[in-house]
Structure formats: C-alpha cells, structure tokens
Amino acid sequence: MSIETIDADEVPIEEVLGSAVKRREDPSLITGRAEYTDDIQRPNMLHMAATRSPYGHAKVGDIDTSEAEAMDGVEAVFTAADFDVPGEIPVGWLLESLRTPPHPILASERVRYQGDAVAVVVADSRAVAADAAQAVDVEYEQLDAVTSPGDALAEGAPTLHDEDDGNVAFEWELGDAEKTSAAFEDADEIVDIDLVNQLLISNPMEPRATVAEYDAGSDDLRVHMTSQNPHLHRLLMSGVIDHPEQKLHVRAPDVGGGFGAKIHHYADEALTALCARELERPVKWVATRTEGFQTDAPGRGHETSARMALDADGHITGFEVDTKANLGAYLSTFAPAVPTYLYGTLLSGQYDIPAIHVEVTGAFTNVPPVDAYRGAGRPEASYLVERIVTQAARQIGEDPAEFRRKNFVDSDDFPYQTEVAVEYDSGDYEKTLDAALDAIDYDAFREEQELAREDGKYLGIGLSAYIEACGLAPSELAGQLGAQAGLWESSLVRVHQSGTVTAYVGTSGHGQGHATTFSQIVADELGIPYDDVEIVEGDTDEVPQGMGTYGSRSAAVGGSALVESARKIVEKSREIVAHQLEADAEDVEFDHGTFHVAGAPEQSVGIQEVAGAAYLAHDLPDDMEPGLEATSFYDPDNFVFPFGLHAAIVSVDPDSGEIEVERYVAVDDVGNQINPKIVEGQIHGGVAQGIGQALYEGAQYDENGTLLTGSLQDYTVPKAEQIPELETESTVTPCPHNPLGVKGVGEAGTIAAPQAVVNAVTDALQPFGVDDIEMPLTEERVWRAVEEAK
Ligand code: MCN
Structure with missing residues (x-):
C-alpha cells in the first residue's frame, strides 16, 4: 500500500514531524531548475580530460605529449612530473597490519587498473580536450593481471606493489577463535558455505564532475563537485594538492545520486583543482559514462568460506568466517573500513550466537580502488548470514521461518552485546517476522507451492531477516577500529x-x-x-x-x-x-x-x-x-540498528533459467519515521538495487584486467518492469539513544534484498537439489545449476 x-x-x-509531507526539493528537480556541476558555466573556462591506461596492469615508459600540446585549443598537458605537490591520495582508515602503498593522482611508472590516469589535458572545449587526451602517446609494457581476491592471494599471483610482499593489504580478525573452535568440536551439526559477493558499480545517474576556480589575488580555490561530503573532501584535498584548508572551498551543488561512490577522494577532482590553480582559469571536468564504469570505486567483491555449528535442538552455537576482500589497485579513502568495521561487526545478524570468529584478508588486485556501494559491508554480512541460516534450516529439515524465530535475539534481551564488538540497542525481530509472514500469507504459499510443483511450475519463497548498523558514528568505536576521522x-x-x-x-x-x-x-x-x-x-x-x-x-x-x-x-x-x-x-x-x-x-x-x-x-x-x-x-553513543524481514516469492523456469519475482514484501523497522513517504521511497530504491545485485548486476573483468561490462549495454541495471510492485510495511521500535528515536533507512533495502531473492530461487529449485547459485542469477547460471544438479 x-x-x-x-x-x-x-x-x-x-x-x-512524522507526516508524509511532499518533498520540497522535487519541483526544482523535475522542472529542470536544479543546478548540477555540469550546469556551471564560467567565462574563460577550460575543460580537462584524462589520458587513461587501456591496460589493467602495465609498466609505463615514455610519455610523449608533443602532439597533444600542438593541437589547436589545447592550453596545457600535465603528467605526474609537472605537479610539485604531494599528489598522493591518503587513506582515512588505518588497521594495524595495513600496507599503504603510494596512490599517486597520476601514474608515472606503472598503471595498475584500466582507467588509471597518466596525463591530463586542458583545452578550450571538452571535445578538444578529449581528442588531445587520446593523442598523448604513452609507451606501455603490459604485465600479468589479477582481478579477484582469491586469485590475488594465491601462490605465484602477479603482484601489484612491493613485489616481496605479495598482494596482502591487511589481515584482520574479530571475535573469539578459541571459543568458536570449541563450539565446532561440540557441534551436533555443521553447515558449510562458500560464496561470492560480486563487485558492483554504483552508476549514479549524474557522473562525477568538478568545476574549479582559482583567485590568485586571494589564493582562494573554489571547487564545485558532486560530493557526498564536501568538508571531508576539503580536508583531504588540501593535503593532496597542498592548499591551505581555509583557502579551499568545496561546494556540492545538486547531486544526481551517489550510492557511496561520491564519498571518496579521487584523483580527477584534485587534478581539476590543480589545473585551475596552475593556469589561473576556471576548469571543468565531467566523467563520461565509460570513465565512471572504469574509475568510480566499485563496491563488495568478497569471497567467503564459512561454517555454522548447531546443537541437537537446532540452536546456533558457533559461526566461523574466512573472507577474502577485493581492495582493488590502491587503497581507496575508507576501503579498509568496509570489509572490517562495517562487515565483521554485523555477523551475528538477528541471532543470539554465543561464539563467532571472523578473519578477513584484504587483497590488492587490478581493478579500480574498491570502496563503499550502498550498504558497504553490511550487505555482505547480511547476505552471508541469511544464506547460511537458510542452508542450516534445510540441512536439519526445519522450516526457515521457525529456524530463524528460535535463534533470534529475544526482544527482552536488549541491549544485546554481540560477540563481534557491537551492542544492539533495541529490536523486536519476531514482530517483523510475523508481520511479513502474515503479509505474504506464508502457510497458504507453501500449499500453493506444492500444488504448483505438481503442475511443473517451480515457485519459491526466500526470507531475509536483516539487521544493519548505521548512523555512523560512534567516533569512539570507529577510532578503536581504525578511523582517522570523527563521526x-x-x-x-x-x-x-x-x-x-x-x-x-x-x-x-x-x-x-x-x-x-x-x-x-x-x-x-x-x-x-x-x-x-x-x-x-x-x-x-x-x-x-x-x-x-x-x-x-x-x-x-x-x-x-x-x-x-x-x-x-x-x-x-x-x-x-x-x-x-x-x-x-x-x-x-x-x-x-x-x-x-x-x-x-x-x-x-x-x-x-x-x-x-x-x-x-x-x-x-x-x-x-x-x-x-x-x-x-x-556524537552518538552507539550506532542505530534498523532491522526487518523481507520476503520474496519467485517463479523459476528450470528449462530456460528465467526468474520472475512475483511478490516482494518488505517489513522494516527504522524507529520513528520523520517522513513515512521518504522512508518508503528509500526502501523502494534500495530494494531495486538489491534485486539488481541478485539478478542482473556484476562487474566482470577478463584475465588482463579489461572491464567487460563497461557500459550500460553490458552492465545490466534493473529496469522498472523488472521490479515487482513492492509491498511495504513497518513496525516502530524507537532508537533509545538519540533524541528523535530514529534509525537510518537509506541502505536497508539494498542490504535486505539480495538474499531474499537468492533464497527464494534455491527454494524453488529444491526438487532439483540446487542450494547455491552465484549472483547475479543470470538465466545461464540458473540453467547450468539445474543441469549440473540433475
Ligand atoms: N528518514 C526518515 N525517518 C527515519 C530515517 C530516515 O524520514 N527513521 C529520512 C531522512 O531524514 C532522510 C532519508 O530518510 O531524508 C534517508 O535518511 P538516512 O537513512 O539517514 O540516510 P542518509 O540521508 O544519510 O543517506 C545515505 C544513504 C546511503 S548511505 C546511500 S548509499 C544512499 C541512500 O542514502 N544513496 C542514495 N539513499 C539514496 N537515495 C538517493 N536518491 N540517491 C542516493 O545516492
């Protein structure tokens, strides 16, 4: 409704407060009056374009800029040697074991991913700048590449940075290893799972863009950019380009979506600012869609092996997780936080698990620096927990809803201290489970499923009892776990x-x-x-x-x-x-x-x-x-912990591999709601992206590190017709520690949806014994899984 x-x-x-008042920003957005960065025009403005590596991994030899410099309309061509500034992108999250190889804004000796920039051209029009960037002649010697964390950590893999150190960026653990292995020794049942959480590209509608203007008289440098956090960009950029923070002014005009990709400090924005300062003229840079695909920080990229211990009554007694996380070619601004602080701390899910141990190894690979994509770490945790819990219920022959119910943290047990550092402040998980089962008419569906199977139609239901930690925050815990900034x-x-x-x-x-x-x-x-x-x-x-x-x-x-x-x-x-x-x-x-x-x-x-x-x-x-x-x-005392139960019903054609999401019920608890319509909209957008991950999206690279899914023709984002009419409901468990009683909602749908869909598909395919298919569940993968299981 x-x-x-x-x-x-x-x-x-x-x-x-609490009313669904109309969004006041919409009239300007829908009548073309909004001002995006690319709408900004300045007299005498120049345009920047980058010369980017076509290779995933290569040595860089001579860079000949003469032809580009001689082109009509070209004002300047810069390579790394031309800028006398630190020019290295810092990391905002440090772990004890973290290696921080240099991350230059322009590569000079080696390029480490397709799209790594080696030069920038500034010209009096965008078209001339783009042509001249192509005319920069770079000598490359191609090197072997590696794009997945598992391959990068394997013996003999090509290495990206200091050759002696392999590709390990960090090794991190959380929880109690001893207690967890004891739980497995005493277990009555052990459930194993191996899964991949694929790399995704954010694809905001508006690409990254920057306009920079410099006033040599006052030394003021004004940067207008598509940013999710202008103050942080100002802080980081002031170091990268060596400009006093108080003389650097960063403004985000209207921004056409970010989904995490506009948090980090990228090279291009700093380069635009440097060019403006160097040439004392306004400079604009707007990424093409292809540049967005090749250089926006992708998210996820996990390979995980996990096992869960159960006692004879089907209670979870231990959970052990080993994850290899893709960090890409260099460390992005907050990259080490995503597979650690935002992932490991959520592995208790909605469940009372007495022993948990997680190990994460971060790996350098020849893909762009990996960082946050909507959910960032929490979808990876929730996907793993909800997949293995579903598998556990199957293995012991129990109903997945009832298995969840009996393992939930009880509503009387809050605040609940998990085994993985965080304390859940509030929750009532049975309430969202009951609301969702009721809304989807679970018992009736099970009967319908049986009858449909008799007619050769394969229906399935998938549950996702997700929890997330958001409202980031709190500074003290973030500091203990590596943050270099307050929250x-x-x-x-x-x-x-x-x-x-x-x-x-x-x-x-x-x-x-x-x-x-x-x-x-x-x-x-x-x-x-x-x-x-x-x-x-x-x-x-x-x-x-x-x-x-x-x-x-x-x-x-x-x-x-x-x-x-x-x-x-x-x-x-x-x-x-x-x-x-x-x-x-x-x-x-x-x-x-x-x-x-x-x-x-x-x-x-x-x-x-x-x-x-x-x-x-x-x-x-x-x-x-x-x-x-x-x-x-x-500065809050704790995260906020929204939760909910999402349920999907799918039909699967085992002969073609085609999947249709027939119903999708989302019951979410985001505490008090400031504006229920905006909450509903956030859930809709998030679920659409989560269904996108389950069924369609995924960045694929060949063995040389070339992006095979580098356009919207190859990288499928879901279209409106592929998303069912969403049925949303909510319960309200106010956050006890903030004055509004609110919890976040911006990522909930994306965190909840993938496993609801995947669990539904494997439920539909139980007659064939299919328990696992890797995301995205393309028709080919589904068909193959059925054929292999037959
Ligand atoms: N809200 C509410 N009641 C609550 C919680 C939130 O009414 N109990 C409202 C908030 O006031 C706000 C909106 O819901 O207007 C989202 O609030 P919140 O959950 O605090 O999330 P943020 O505003 O911090 O947004 C960040 C979040 C993230 S992390 C991603 S990624 C994401 C998302 O928001 N990217 C988006 N939603 C997006 N929506 C759009 N249109 N575009 C993006 O790039």
Whole structure:
C-alpha cells in the first residue's frame, strides 16, 4: 500500500514531524531548475580530460605529449612530473597490519587498473580536450593481471606493489577463535558455505564532475563537485594538492545520486583543482559514462568460506568466517573500513550466537580502488548470514521461518552485546517476522507451492531477516577500529529577527530529501512553520563543519545535531520570556512555538516574537548576548540498528533459467519515521538495487584486467518492469539513544534484498537439489545449476 503525500501547509505544526509531507526539493528537480556541476558555466573556462591506461596492469615508459600540446585549443598537458605537490591520495582508515602503498593522482611508472590516469589535458572545449587526451602517446609494457581476491592471494599471483610482499593489504580478525573452535568440536551439526559477493558499480545517474576556480589575488580555490561530503573532501584535498584548508572551498551543488561512490577522494577532482590553480582559469571536468564504469570505486567483491555449528535442538552455537576482500589497485579513502568495521561487526545478524570468529584478508588486485556501494559491508554480512541460516534450516529439515524465530535475539534481551564488538540497542525481530509472514500469507504459499510443483511450475519463497548498523558514528568505536576521522555531525540553527529560520547541517544530501525531513525536524522542535525553515548543507563556506552523508547517518546523527541546536534556542528563548514576564525560567513552559508561564496560558509569547526581541536587544536579561542561534556537535553513543524481514516469492523456469519475482514484501523497522513517504521511497530504491545485485548486476573483468561490462549495454541495471510492485510495511521500535528515536533507512533495502531473492530461487529449485547459485542469477547460471544438479 503506497503512502499518500500531503502539502505541508495542510499539516498542523504539532503533526509535521512524522507526516508524509511532499518533498520540497522535487519541483526544482523535475522542472529542470536544479543546478548540477555540469550546469556551471564560467567565462574563460577550460575543460580537462584524462589520458587513461587501456591496460589493467602495465609498466609505463615514455610519455610523449608533443602532439597533444600542438593541437589547436589545447592550453596545457600535465603528467605526474609537472605537479610539485604531494599528489598522493591518503587513506582515512588505518588497521594495524595495513600496507599503504603510494596512490599517486597520476601514474608515472606503472598503471595498475584500466582507467588509471597518466596525463591530463586542458583545452578550450571538452571535445578538444578529449581528442588531445587520446593523442598523448604513452609507451606501455603490459604485465600479468589479477582481478579477484582469491586469485590475488594465491601462490605465484602477479603482484601489484612491493613485489616481496605479495598482494596482502591487511589481515584482520574479530571475535573469539578459541571459543568458536570449541563450539565446532561440540557441534551436533555443521553447515558449510562458500560464496561470492560480486563487485558492483554504483552508476549514479549524474557522473562525477568538478568545476574549479582559482583567485590568485586571494589564493582562494573554489571547487564545485558532486560530493557526498564536501568538508571531508576539503580536508583531504588540501593535503593532496597542498592548499591551505581555509583557502579551499568545496561546494556540492545538486547531486544526481551517489550510492557511496561520491564519498571518496579521487584523483580527477584534485587534478581539476590543480589545473585551475596552475593556469589561473576556471576548469571543468565531467566523467563520461565509460570513465565512471572504469574509475568510480566499485563496491563488495568478497569471497567467503564459512561454517555454522548447531546443537541437537537446532540452536546456533558457533559461526566461523574466512573472507577474502577485493581492495582493488590502491587503497581507496575508507576501503579498509568496509570489509572490517562495517562487515565483521554485523555477523551475528538477528541471532543470539554465543561464539563467532571472523578473519578477513584484504587483497590488492587490478581493478579500480574498491570502496563503499550502498550498504558497504553490511550487505555482505547480511547476505552471508541469511544464506547460511537458510542452508542450516534445510540441512536439519526445519522450516526457515521457525529456524530463524528460535535463534533470534529475544526482544527482552536488549541491549544485546554481540560477540563481534557491537551492542544492539533495541529490536523486536519476531514482530517483523510475523508481520511479513502474515503479509505474504506464508502457510497458504507453501500449499500453493506444492500444488504448483505438481503442475511443473517451480515457485519459491526466500526470507531475509536483516539487521544493519548505521548512523555512523560512534567516533569512539570507529577510532578503536581504525578511523582517522570523527563521526559526529554538526549543526547551526539561526532564527532570524523576522522569525524565520536557516538551519545549517554538515550532512550533504544527494537524493534523500534532507531539505524536507530536516525542515520537519526544525519546525517541530521550534514550533515555527515548516515553510519558514530553510536547510543549508553541502557547502564548506556556509556550513561551519560536517562529516557528510553515507552510512545512513544523516537522520540519526545530522537530525539529532539539529535537534540539539534547536533545543538550545528554546532554552535561551525561555530565559528571554521569563525576563519579559518577570517569571522564573523553570516556570516558563514551551509548547510548539509558544511560551507561557505555568498556570497562565492566556499570556503567551511566540518564539518568533522572542527572536525579534533577541536581536533588538533593548531588554534582555543581564549578561545575555543578543541574537538567537546555536551550534552543536552531536556524537552518538552507539550506532542505530534498523532491522526487518523481507520476503520474496519467485517463479523459476528450470528449462530456460528465467526468474520472475512475483511478490516482494518488505517489513522494516527504522524507529520513528520523520517522513513515512521518504522512508518508503528509500526502501523502494534500495530494494531495486538489491534485486539488481541478485539478478542482473556484476562487474566482470577478463584475465588482463579489461572491464567487460563497461557500459550500460553490458552492465545490466534493473529496469522498472523488472521490479515487482513492492509491498511495504513497518513496525516502530524507537532508537533509545538519540533524541528523535530514529534509525537510518537509506541502505536497508539494498542490504535486505539480495538474499531474499537468492533464497527464494534455491527454494524453488529444491526438487532439483540446487542450494547455491552465484549472483547475479543470470538465466545461464540458473540453467547450468539445474543441469549440473540433475
Ligand atoms: N528518514 C526518515 N525517518 C527515519 C530515517 C530516515 O524520514 N527513521 C529520512 C531522512 O531524514 C532522510 C532519508 O530518510 O531524508 C534517508 O535518511 P538516512 O537513512 O539517514 O540516510 P542518509 O540521508 O544519510 O543517506 C545515505 C544513504 C546511503 S548511505 C546511500 S548509499 C544512499 C541512500 O542514502 N544513496 C542514495 N539513499 C539514496 N537515495 C538517493 N536518491 N540517491 C542516493 O545516492
């Protein structure tokens, strides 16, 4: 059932939080008034294009730029030797065993993935720049390549960096090895699984893009770019190009999606800024779709062997996991965090597992630096847990729903300390299971499945009881596990003299509807009309500080920072009102925008009037500063832990391998909802991408490291007709430790969906004994699995 939206001016102020008000950003986006980076035009602007390696792995010899330099319209050609700056991309997440080989912005001796740049050309038009980039003549000596982590870690594999050290980037473990092996010694049943979680390319609609402008007089360098976190980009870029942080200004205009790929620091953005500074003219760079495929950080890329121990009653007693993670050619900004902090810590799933041990080995390979793609680490964990749990239920002949139920962490056991570092703050897993089973009519489906099989039709149901940790955060745990940055969020809420509000927040939305939901939060806290609240984010000049948008953190961390600032404003206002009414501040009550003295509601003062008084400053309490604004840095005590149960029903044709997703039920618990329509939209988008991973998507490279799926013709993203009408429901278990009671929703669908679909397909194929097919479940793979099992 789809949620109806409502115009904000039809909602009473006390109901604005939690209402499905229409997204205020949509009119500009759908009428072509939005400003994306490529829309920015400047007089005298130049265009940059890169000369990129056609090889996955090669030595670089002479680079001859003369032909390119001689072309009409070419302003300059730069190679690594031309820039006198550090020019190395840093890593923001350090593990004890981590190797950090240099990651130059331009390769000079060796290229390590197809698309690695060796030169940039700046010209007076995009077309000339592109042609001249092709005219740079680079001498390459091709080397053997390796693209999967398993192959990269095998004996005798070609190595990418220091030859003596092989391709191991790090070795990491979490949990209790001894306790876990004891659990396997005592086990009544052991379930084994080997699986691959393939590499995916984010494919945001808007490719990466940058416009940089330099003012030599002031030394100000302004960078407009498609960023999920302008403040972090400013910090990192200031080191890479050696420009003082306070003279570097990073702004994200409207951003057409990111899905994780616009968090990291890439070479191209820094190169655009360097060219602008060097030439003292504005420079624009916009990635082509092909460049996006070849150079945007892909996500996932795990090869895992795991086993689960069960006792005689079918309770899980131990879980042991060995994962090889693809990190690509160099370390991307947060890459080591994804298969460790964001993966290993989630391996308890929704289950009470007394012993867990996980080992992860990160491997360098000849693919672009791998980092976050929607979900980042948590889909890998959830996929593994929900696949092996399904397999365990099958192995002991138990119903998969009931097997899950009896192993769930009980709703009375929260907070629940897992064996893998994190403490789940709240949850009620049976509630989402029951809601989903009810919605999908599980028992009736089992009967229908039996009857259908008699008619030669293969139907299957797949369950996914997912949990995720998001609202990233908390800085202390992140620090213990390797982060080189805090994970707080900041806000500045300013009530103007006329009573309207501008709220600045350090998140940087790129499709999630922050202008709408954050206005709802501020309007609710201050009791000021929704339409009087303006949200500003994504600009280092306007927003004092920020950590950006990823890890579904904006509502839980950014939203909470807004609440804290708004509450400081209410407190100051209370003192002003107490002074005006000659009362004690403790006796002044505040209710949705109006103050009055307890017991005397007839004499009230609106917060917007208080704002006027705060700026007029004619009659303020002694020692009080004029003005009405407040700043907060909010650092949560814990992650937030959304959870849910997704169930898919599929039909599979064993003769052709064709799969149809017939029904998809998603029951999610994201705590209190600020805007149920936006929550529903986030679930829809996430599930579509999760179904995409299960059935269609996957980056494939040949043995030389050439990307075989380098365009939208070869890399299949799901089309609307391939996604069924989604049936969404929710339960509400508020987060106990943030002031809004919210949990994140931005990645939930992507985390939940792949295993719901894969479990459904193997359920359908149980009569053939098929338990495993590698994602994406293409028709060929399904057909082969059935043929091999026959
Ligand atoms: N929200 C809510 N109630 C809640 C939780 C969230 O109303 N209980 C609202 C929030 O206020 C916000 C939206 O839902 O408007 C998403 O909030 P949140 O879960 O905090 O996630 P973020 O805003 O931090 O977004 C990041 C997340 C990630 S990590 C990826 S990847 C992703 C995603 O969001 N990429 C997206 N959703 C995307 N949506 C679009 N259109 N484009 C992307 O690139």
